[in-house]
Amino acid sequence: MANEKTANEKIDVVVVGSGASGSTYAAVLAKAGKKVVVLDNGPEWKLTDLISSDIWGRRLKPAGGPILLGGKNPFAYANQGAYAVGGAALHYFAQFPRYLPTDFRMKSEHNRGHDWPIAYEDVAPFYDKVAADIGVSGDAKAEEQWRPPGQPYPMPPMKTFPAGEVWRKGAAATGIHLIPMANGMNSTMFKGRDACIYDGWCAVGCPIGALANPLVTYLGEARKAGAEVRGLSNVTRVLTNAAGTRATGVEYYDANKERQVQEASVVVLAAWSAQNPRILLNSATDKHPKGLANANDLVGKFMMTHHIAGTWALFDDDITPHLGTVGAQFMSYDRYAKTSYPGAFGSSFIAAGTSHKTSDYALARGDLFGPELAAFMKRAARGLTHLTIFGEDLPQLENRIELVSDKDEYGLPMARLIHSFDGDAVALWNANFEQGVKIAKATDAKESWPGKGPVMPTAHLHGGAIMGTDPSNSVTNSYGQTHEVANLFMAGPCIFPTEGASNPTYTIFATALRGAEHLAAHWGSVAG
């Protein structure tokens, strides 16, 4: 068990987690003059630590606990999570598609899942603000065939390369409109940050600042405005007053494994969809016996993740698979309508042409080994490319975070993330494979095949503290403010009531910015 230590000076706001949502809150509130401390369980990597290597890049990801996995379709937690100040946004792909209006009203339109308590139009201004703040490259006009108009992106689309361009023919032949992917990357110099050089090492951390990771965007701004960031700080509980009506700060263990208390007027939990509910459940008191903000047993519920139907194509020509960015070159919402496929339900989002490294080549034919693998690697190095179709998972009560008897090194219960896809998700996954193979076969590829195995691959995590109109259907309001404790905010994809099918980080930034600006504007009534 760890040692005890004295409490820290009380501050205005403590933000738990320094990824996309936490860094956004920290920047807004620090710039509003608040004294901000950001706590993250990961270490502080410098940009110069971000070695261009798939092997070394694994240092940015979790190694075991505190989240165990369960269910028929366990979530790819370690691959998606982070062990770094900057969170998963230090190694993300930075694809920045947005959600569409239909995502906010699934219940109204289809009598399935949930409605959000807000509409697309409430979030749209924040998409534009985020783009202006941290830099997005893309073609907004082209996107408007699927969504309402907004501001143009501050940078033109990223360059394209043969490994992406080869998908155009197949897509066109099958009625799919590919347009440039919106990326949180610099196609040109932006706010003093360099333009991308397309070497494809994005997912192990971009050390030149061309990719909008928190270190060079909101977290950097927060620090400049006076926010303090403490890495290797494991938050275990939110502390409350005797009446249970106010959050008073958080308990955490520092880099020396010493117990610390950070008192604050406002607490923001931005530690991702698995850890946020765990912290709430571990914060139980006599006034909150089932966990904080959990009077209606909704904390940790409705966990959702996208399923992935990936199609590989192998060309005889040299299509330079190693060039480009890990973020895809092209995207399409042409199968985004919830009822796009007969017999299946949910949105699908198409992304085509990403840069690949040798570990990707090997994964493309996970069945091969020995001389057959060696031969395939040589061909893949010249001609391999990939098309991804993300599919939507509907919110189900039984997909959940729950505490388990195993304890972490601080003596707090670990949690299990239990996740299973339902029949709709499986049907959608299968339909997306058929779609992907159809597109691939209409290209000039020598060979193509679905990347389908016994495991349904997963990406992106949502839910666990969803927003809604009142405590009967949700944990928070639309700003992430918990219904039960007014000075406790939840940030990140944990508050999403449905998950759409497109990459969520742009929407994470946008909803966090909306929540943070609301908090700053209503500071007096929230902080007390």
Added chain:
Amino acid sequence: MTAIERRAFVQGAGLGTLAFVVGGAEVLLTPRQAHAERVPLRTLSADQAATLDALGETLVPGAKEAGITQFVDQQISGPPEQALLQARILNVRPPFANFYRAALGAVDAASTKNKGRKFAALSAAEQHDFVGGMRVNTIDGWQGPPSPFVFAVLRSDAVDVVYSTMEGYAALGIPYMPHIAPTQKW
């Protein structure tokens, strides 16, 4: 890990090498160099190392000389949060040494049961057939972590040491194009 070991590890990260213990002192080597110099293993036994060498070579030709055993041994001998293994990404629960001991033990136990010899003593053709059986979970009497999962994890380790290094990229004719280059071709 002591403070000195931690510094060496971090320094090694910057150089693209790993910290191995030779004669009581730490030196920074690539796994290939560690293999060539017969650096003593810290966690795996000689039998386990022989099995891993043979298994790695069956999975990806060249893995033995590229130092798969030295790589895995070094990685499972330190704190899990500093490990570079694919096992980390595949949600293997630390300590990672437990997984490798169980996996290699399962391979040899099943090989002995079915062939009367440990895996390293099988012919190349027998080793290939055995690994093919692991992949599709048809090894009679297999006891341990699921054999397809063991196949996937160890195959990833072998791919790492053979193909995910600067040497590996060069062998495939792929420009490495690093922002921050791992030196010594690692």
